Amino acid sequence: xxxxxxxxxxxxxxxxxxxxxxxxxxxxxxxxxxxxxxxxxxxxxxxxxxxxxxxxxxxxxxxxxxxxxxxxxxxxxxxxxxxxxxxxxxxxxxxxxxxxxxxxxxxxxxxxxxxxxxxxxxxxxxxxx
Amino acid sequence: xxxxxxxxxxxxxxxxxxxxxxxxxxxxxxxxxxxxxxxxxxxxxxxxxxxxxxxxxxxxxxxxxxxxxxxxxxxxxxxxxxxxxxxxxxxxxxxxxxxxxxxxxxxxxxxxxxxxxxxxxxxxxxxxx
Amino acid sequence: xxxxxxxxxxxxxxxxxxxxxxxxxxxxxxxxxxxxxxxxxxxxxxxxxxxxxxxxxxxxxxxxxxxxxxxxxxxxxxxxxxxxxxxxxxxxxxxxxxxxxxxxxxxxxxxxxxxxxxxxxxxxxxxxx
Numbered sequence: 221x222x223x224x225x226x227x228x229x230x231x232x233x234x235x236x237x238x239x240x241x242x243x244x245x246x247x248x249x250x251x252x253x254x255x256x257x258x259x260x261x262x263x264x265x266x267x268x269x270x271x272x273x274x275x276x277x278x279x280x281x282x283x284x285x286x287x288x289x290x291x292x293x294x295x296x297x298x299x300x301x302x303x304x305x306x307x308x309x310x311x312x313x314x315x316x317x318x319x320x321x322x323x324x325x326x327x328x329x330x331x332x333x334x335x336x337x338x339x340x341x342x343x344x345x346x347x348x349x
Numbered sequence: 350x351x352x353x354x355x356x357x358x359x360x361x362x363x364x365x366x367x368x369x370x371x372x373x374x375x376x377x378x379x380x381x382x383x384x385x386x387x388x389x390x391x392x393x394x395x396x397x398x399x400x401x402x403x404x405x406x407x408x409x410x411x412x413x414x415x416x417x418x419x420x421x422x423x424x425x426x427x428x429x430x431x432x433x434x435x436x437x438x439x440x441x442x443x444x445x446x447x448x449x450x451x452x453x454x455x456x457x458x459x460x461x462x463x464x465x466x467x468x469x470x471x472x473x474x475x476x477x478x
Numbered sequence: 479x480x481x482x483x484x485x486x487x488x489x490x491x492x493x494x495x496x497x498x499x500x501x502x503x504x505x506x507x508x509x510x511x512x513x514x515x516x517x518x519x520x521x522x523x524x525x526x527x528x529x530x531x532x533x534x535x536x537x538x539x540x541x542x543x544x545x546x547x548x549x550x551x552x553x554x555x556x557x558x559x560x561x562x563x564x565x566x567x568x569x570x571x572x573x574x575x576x577x578x579x580x581x582x583x584x585x586x587x588x589x590x591x592x593x594x595x596x597x598x599x600x601x602x603x604x605x606x607x
Binding site for chain 2: 483
Binding site: 223225227229235236237238239240241243244246248249250251296331332333334335342344 | 503504549550551552556558561562569572573579580581582583584585586587588589590604606
């Protein structure tokens with residue numbers, strides 16, 4: 221391999237996968253869900269979305285990076301109707317997290333389920349460092 | 350950030366995300382759906398697929414690139430049975446779009462839904478410029 | 479295009495897409511399913527998962543690479559309950575395939591379906607060469 225990896229492991233699955241893998245200028249991140257600091261997913265989708273970005277930011281910070289470094293994000297949601305019903309609140313909250321017009325491409329799809337029935341969103345990001 | 354981004358914003362969500370983000374030689378693109386020039390998704394899956402590539406091509410053209418620059422694509426479809434029933438027509442139409450054997454990797458999965466119930470396919474591409 | 483592609487085509491869909499596309503140090507791979515050497519998907523999810531990695535390894539080997547080169551993987555499964563019920567067996571078997579703590583980020587979502595109703599998992603990987 222010509223490019224050195226920088227790995228970040230954290231959480232209960234640290235033996236199974238990394239939260240982030242840096243190769244060159246690219247940072248691949250594991251999908252992040254909406255659990256809070258106690259590991260609990262709140263009922264509200266907007267709250268889960270904000271928590272997911274908190275996790276994303278924590279991974280980025282391990283690489284000296286911030287939310288500004290994200291270049292691509294995929295949102296996997298479990299209820300597209302609920303998502304679109306709250307789309308104004310969701311994107312307003314996300315705009316506050318980014319603090320400016322996000323410089324990212326985005327894809328949003330409804331999946332059939334996430335690893336825990338309480339999870340309503342998982343966000344997978346790629347960042348450029 | 351060591352690599353300069355080149356952003357392309359378009360459409361009703363231009364404040365929320367970019368249609369394309371170039372970092373170095375890599376172009377990340379937002380998932381594209383099958384709406385026509387009037388913003389309407391036709392009933393037919395093949396027609397939606399062709400429209401999605403029209404949008405992909407429009408993004409690529411902002412970077413001086415073409416469909417030939419795509420290296421990876423993911424198809425998110427809402428009805429895999431319908432997709433497989435029309436797989437011949439779909440891939441014949443796609444072959445005409447590429448104009449040669451596509452030089453891309455592909456992943457095809459059925460999702461539970463897209464952002465509008467009329468959408469039957471969303472195509473997410475990565476290109477190399 | 480500034481970066482040369484190296485393509486690997488194989489299987490019944492070789493005219494439609496590549497199993498792997500290398501651009502620079504990055505290898506994009508098509509999603510791999512759990513068929514065995516006879517093209518049949520076994521009933522058991524764990525067996526399908528192992529077969530999928532066999533296919534992934536075969537693609538990697540075309541580029542002189544191994545499973546160690548994977549940096550990011552997405553698992554698309556059709557039954558998250560079955561997946562979580564077997565999560566210990568799944569990840570033990572995967573650990574044996576990697577032969578060490580995997581140096582990859584991972585995302586796991588339940589999709590509504592894969593291209594054949596017998597398929598229970600599709601694994602999409604990105605590798606760094």
